[in-house]
Amino acid sequence: MRDVVELQFDLTPPTREQMEQLVADLSEEDRHLLLEHGEEAPFCGVFLHERREGFFTCRLCGLPLFKAVAKFESGTGWPSFTAPAADNHLRRVRDTRYRMLRTEIVCARCDAHQGHVFPDGPPPTGERFCINSGSLEFTPKGQPLPDKLGRGGPEGAPAR
Structure with missing residues (x-):
């Protein structure tokens, strides 16, 4: 089985109709988090202590964003x-909200807010991708990756 970084994912943004369908399934809190760049409170996210093998995907469109093996305990909550x-699955955006300069991370396909990246992470990258649990879904190893846009292809492939 090939790794997700070897698979080709369609990064074409959802159509207006697809986006309306994806957003219709969200709660008001989820819409605030994903579409209005909200942040969840620390130490309360469902994936804070997730330890299984698999992939973390975009809660909105299903694009694989992080391998579980890249997850670490940062103590930040x-x-x-x-x-x-895959580097092209996330887009970095300059964020000056709250009178500080940060780098926001959004899904490269649907622009859903994921969190922020900071230059204080462990080796090998030295980066810490600090992500809201509510921005993610988890696919355990061996289960098919989500295909929320009905495009087929790698999203239906089992997570490694």
Whole structure:
């Protein structure tokens, strides 16, 4: 089985109709987090202590964002990762909200807010991707990756 970084994922943004369908399934809190760049409170996210093998995918569109093996305990209260599953699956955005300069991380396909990246992570990257649990879904190893846009292809492939 090939690794997700070897698979080709369609990064074409969802159509207006697809986006409406994806957003319709979200709670008000989820919409705030994913679409309005919200942040969940520390130490309360469902994936903070997730330890199984698999992939963390975008809660909105299903794009694989992080391998479980890249997850580490940062002590910050949010799930933290050393690197994305594929560099082109996340986009970095300058964030000056709250009178500080940070780098926001959004899904490269649907622009859903994921969290922020900081330059204080462990080797090998030295980066800490600090992600909201509510921005993610988890696919355990051996289960098919989500295909929320109905495009087929690698999303239906089992997670490694």
